[in-house]
Amino acid sequence: MLSAREVAELTGWPLRTVRYRAQTGRIPAVSILNNRNRSEYAFPLATQSNEIQLKYYEQHGLTLSAPEKTALQKVKPSPVQRPLDSYTDADREKIGFWQDVVDQWMLYRSQTGKPLSELDHKFVQHMRVENPGMELSVPTLYRKKKALDQGDLDSVIDRRGKARKGKTDMPEYIKKTFLHYYLVDGGEGHAYSIAKCMEYTEKWAEKNAVNALPLPSYSSFYRIAMDVPEAVRILMREGERAYYNKASVYTRRDYESIASNDWWVGDTYTCDTLTLGPNGKPHRPYLTAWVDVRSGIFVGWYISFGGNSSQNSIYALRRGCLAYGMPNHNAYVDNGREYLTFDFGGRGHRAKKVLANGEAPFEPKTILDYMGVEMKNAIVQNSRAKLVERSFRNVKEHIMRLFPTYTGGSPEEKPEALKKALQRGDIPTDEEFIQKVDLLISGYLNYEPYYGSVPADKGKRRIDVYNEHLEHVRHVEEDVLNLMMLRTSKPKKVDREGVYLNIRGKKVWYNCPELHSLWQEKKVYLRYDPDDLSSVRVYREDGSFIMTAPRCELEAKYGATQEEIARQQQLKNKYKRVVQELAATLLPDAPPEEAAALVARMAEENLAGPTTPRKPKTVELARWDEEPMAMAVGDIDIFRMNKNSDGGYDDDEFDY
Numbered sequence: 001m002l003s004a005r006e007v008a009e010l011t012g013w014p015l016r017t018v019r020y021r022a023q024t025g026r027i028p029a030v031s032i033l034n035n036r037n038r039s040e041y042a043f044p045l046a047t048q049s050n051e052i053q054l055k056y057y058e059q060h061g062l063t064l065s066a067p068e069k070t071a072l073q074k075v076k077p078s079p080v081q082r083p084l085d086s087y088t089d090a091d092r093e094k095i096g097f098w099q100d101v102v103d104q105w106m107l108y109r110s111q112t113g114k115p116l117s118e119l120d121h122k123f124v125q126h127m128r129v130e131n132p133g134m135e136l137s138v139p140t141l142y143r144k145k146k147a148l149d150q151g152d153l154d155s156v157i158d159r160r161g162k163a164r165k166g167k168t169d170m171p172e173y174i175k176k177t178f179l180h181y182y183l184v185d186g187g188e189g190h191a192y193s194i195a196k197c198m199e200y201t202e203k204w205a206e207k208n209a210v211n212a213l214p215l216p217s218y219s220s221f222y223r224i225a226m227d228v229p230e231a232v233r234i235l236m237r238e239g240e241r242a243y244y245n246k247a248s249v250y251t252r253r254d255y256e257s258i259a260s261n262d263w264w265v266g267d268t269y270t271c272d273t274l275t276l277g278p279n280g281k282p283h284r285p286y287l288t289a290w291v292d293v294r295s296g297i298f299v300g301w302y303i304s305f306g307g308n309s310s311q312n313s314i315y316a317l318r319r320g321c322l323a324y325g326m327p328n329h330n331a332y333v334d335n336g337r338e339y340l341t342f343d344f345g346g347r348g349h350r351a352k353k354v355l356a357n358g359e360a361p362f363e364p365k366t367i368l369d370y371m372g373v374e375m376k377n378a379i380v381q382n383s384r385a386k387l388v389e390r391s392f393r394n395v396k397e398h399i400m401r402l403f404p405t406y407t408g409g410s411p412e413e414k415p416e417a418l419k420k421a422l423q424r425g426d427i428p429t430d431e432e433f434i435q436k437v438d439l440l441i442s443g444y445l446n447y448e449p450y451y452g453s454v455p456a457d458k459g460k461r462r463i464d465v466y467n468e469h470l471e472h473v474r475h476v477e478e479d480v481l482n483l484m485m486l487r488t489s490k491p492k493k494v495d496r497e498g499v500y501l502n503i504r505g506k507k508v509w510y511n512c513p514e515l516h517s518l519w520q521e522k523k524v525y526l527r528y529d530p531d532d533l534s535s536v537r538v539y540r541e542d543g544s545f546i547m548t549a550p551r552c553e554l555e556a557k558y559g560a561t562q563e564e565i566a567r568q569q570q571l572k573n574k575y576k577r578v579v580q581e582l583a584a585t586l587l588p589d590a591p592p593e594e595a596a597a598l599v600a601r602m603a604e605e606n607l608a609g610p611t612t613p614r615k616p617k618t619v620e621l622a623r624w625d626e627e628p629m630a631m632a633v634g635d636i637d638i639f640r641m642n643k644n645s646d647g648g649y650d651d652d653e654f655d656y
Contacts, residue, residue, distance in 0.1 A: 001042040001043065002045055002056075003042065004022070004040065004044075006056075007052075010052050010059075011052065018041075019041060023041075026044065027047075028044060028210045028211040029043050029210075030042050030043075030208065031042070041233060044211070045208065046300070047211040078409060080388055081153070090159050091153075095153055095600075097158055100384060101127065101144070101165070102143075102144055102145050102148055105120075105141055108122075109123075123135060124138055139363045141323070144156060144194060146597075169213050170216050173209065173212075174201060174205065174215065177201050177204055177205075177504065178197055178198065179228070181196075181197040181200045182228075183236035183237060184236065191237050194218070194225050196217065197221070197225075198215065198221050201215065202215055209295075213461050213519075230242060235247065244545040247555065255453045255454050257528075258294050259294060259470065260295055260322065260466045260470040260471070261292060261325060261330050261472070261474075262293070262327070263294070263296065263329065263332055264290045264291065264327045264330075264332070265293055265333070266331065266332070266333050266339070267289070267334060268286055268289075268308045268313075268336075268338065269286070269288075269289070269396075270286055271395075272400045272407050273288055274407060274427060275405070275407040275427065275428050275430050276429045277305060277307070277430060283502065285305055286303065286514070287302075287395065288302045288303075288304065289302075289316055289441075292443055293332070295462050295463070296391060296450060296465075297446040297462045297463055298391065298441050298468050299320035300316045300320020300321065300323045301438075301441060302317065303433070303434050303437060305430055307337055308338055309630075310337070310339065313333075313339060313344065314485055316504050317331075321481055323471075324473040325473040325476070326372070326481075328472055328474060329371050329373070330373050330374050330375075331345070332377075332378065333345065333622070335377055335378065339377075342361075342363065342366070342488070343366050343367060344367050346366050346368075346375060347363075362491055366487050371484050391445075394654065395449070396409060398448075399437060399440045402440075403433070404417070404418075404421040405421055405428065406418065425637050440598070447462065486527035486529055486537065488525060488526070489526040489528070490525065491523045491524065491525045491541055492526070494520050494521065494523075495514075495520065496520065497511065498510050498512075498515060498549070498552050498554070499526065499549070499559060501528060503530075503533065508551065509552040510550065510551055511550075513578035514547055515549050516579070518578045519538075519546070523537075523541055524541070524546065525538075525541065526539070527537060533551065534551055536549055538547070609648075
């Protein structure tokens with residue numbers, strides 16, 4: 001921005017003339033406030049003439065690039081030489097045509113005895129006869145030959161007017177200002193329309209670039225917006241998530257290198273149908289499933305009706321392990337809380353290094369750790385990487401549509417027959433739904449043709465693909481698998497009542513004489529089976545097993561009978577006897593000397609024993625030093641003292 005005085009020096013005009021022309025709008029200017037809070041004009045350098053701009057740069061010693069200097073000096077730039085393969089087929093055909101014409105012309109001019117001008121004229125007439133409708137002249141021949149000699153192929157194909165097709169005289173800073181509103185200010189979900197971005201650009205130009213007004217038409221800005229590369233447009237206007245899902249580089253998974261049971265992927269699907277619950281009301285089932293990545297078959301699944309939970313995933317995984325063996329290497333899941341729990345797969349990205357109280361978080365051995373399986377989590381909000389969702393789409397299309405209470409996946413898909421089915425009560429019960437889905441998944445979906453990413457397996461049945469590529473099976477006994485899949489509680493301190501589990505808001509207590517006597521006031525954690533709460537396995541905080549504790553029987557209701565109270569007292573006595581027996585193991589077989597006799601004997605031995613004689617370095621003789629009583633001065637008038645006292649005293653009470 002130039003001041004009025006700088007413009008006056010560059011143009012040679014008087015300062016008053018510069019201000020007047022700015023006020024009347026004859027030269028572009030912007031009104032600003034100076035450091036004294038007064039209004040004055042500022043002049044954009046870019047709006048000045050080329051001569052003024054060059055003079056300004058020379059005065060300030062600024063170096064311009066060659067293209068900038070060429071543009072300001074209005075010197076015609078050298079022709080741009082582009083490689084032949086950068087042109088279209090039609091353009092290359094036209095270039096070859098003119099090359100042949102020029103070659104024929106040069107050969108025709110090689111005749112002797114005739115003037116070249118006459119030969120040129122006759123050659124043009126000859127070419128017009130052979131090519132009816134062809135517009136050719138001698139100047140055109142010279143122009144084409146010069147362009148071919150210089151390598152200016154754009155001029156050969158005559159791009160006059162085409163080079164600027166779709167372009168305007170819009171200044172570059174106006175274009176970039178428009179793109180700022182279109183990509184940056186309107187990015188990440190704002191997405192201003194092209195018309196709005198034009199409006200904002202115009203408002204900006206009214207204050208900062210008056211000479212650029214009026215702006216070009218809507219079509220010019222539309223072309224600018226459409227020229228933005230698609231990947232740039234999606235990233236800037238729609239955000240990173242949309243870019244990742246729509247435009248980012250796609251990593252192709254290599255399914256041929258993995259075997260069956262190498263990878264299992266799990267997720268939960270809210271079924272698109274309604275079933276009849278025990279309370280007589282319709283509700284939606286939930287299908288939690290594990291799918292083998294290599295073949296796409298369902299290896300384990302579990303249907304629930306109370307929402308999604310980590311226990312449903314464990315039930316489905318347990319069924320899959322019993323039917324097909326445990327996964328060999330990895331379990332691929334999303335970032336839901338049903339998987340990122342401390343006792344199933346670990347906290348994953350939700351893990352905290354330090355708790356609010358400064359302590360390290362409790363990280364026991366997880367169920368997947370016991371199974372020797374590593375949990376892999378999908379990138380957050382990356383739905384396209386989850387193979388199981390495509391399998392759930394097959395469940396929806398091939399199974400859910402078979403039920404009369406099919407609801408569809410959206411309000412648009414909701415069938416008209418659903419309302420009639422509900423009115424006539426044609427609703428499958430929970431048991432009927434489970435039985436039918438179990439049959440159709442195991443005997444129908446798993447036997448459908450494979451249409452995965454391995455071309456060699458396409459058309460085969462999925463179960464056959466699984467069996468063909470099954471290289472290793474990790475078989476596990478049911479009782480061992482049950483131990484692996486026990487749930488884990490948080491560390492708890494054993495108190496006088498034992499230790500408890502919090503099951504749906506209710507405390508379930510566990511205790512036994514050994515736990516009561518040996519581990520009271522110490523921290524332990526429990527592993528348990530939610531389907532069998534009759535006992536729990538007790539572990540130290542370091543993960544070592546201690547004991548199995550049964551459910552506590554020390555509980556009596558108000559109004560209990562004498563027999564029940566007596567039985568409770570017997571249990572308490574049993575706990576006491578164990579404590580007494582434990583104490584007995586800590587004591588010697590023969591009782592030692594009593595403490596009182598031991599202390600008395602120690603005193604007698606001390607008195608009878610030798611002592612070190614006293615040898616003080618100095619001895620000080622203490623003296624009695626008493627100060628005599630001070631004597632009263634003058635005679636004492638006893639009668640006067642009695643008279644002045646409160647009421648005086650009876651003389652008989654004094655012995656003079």
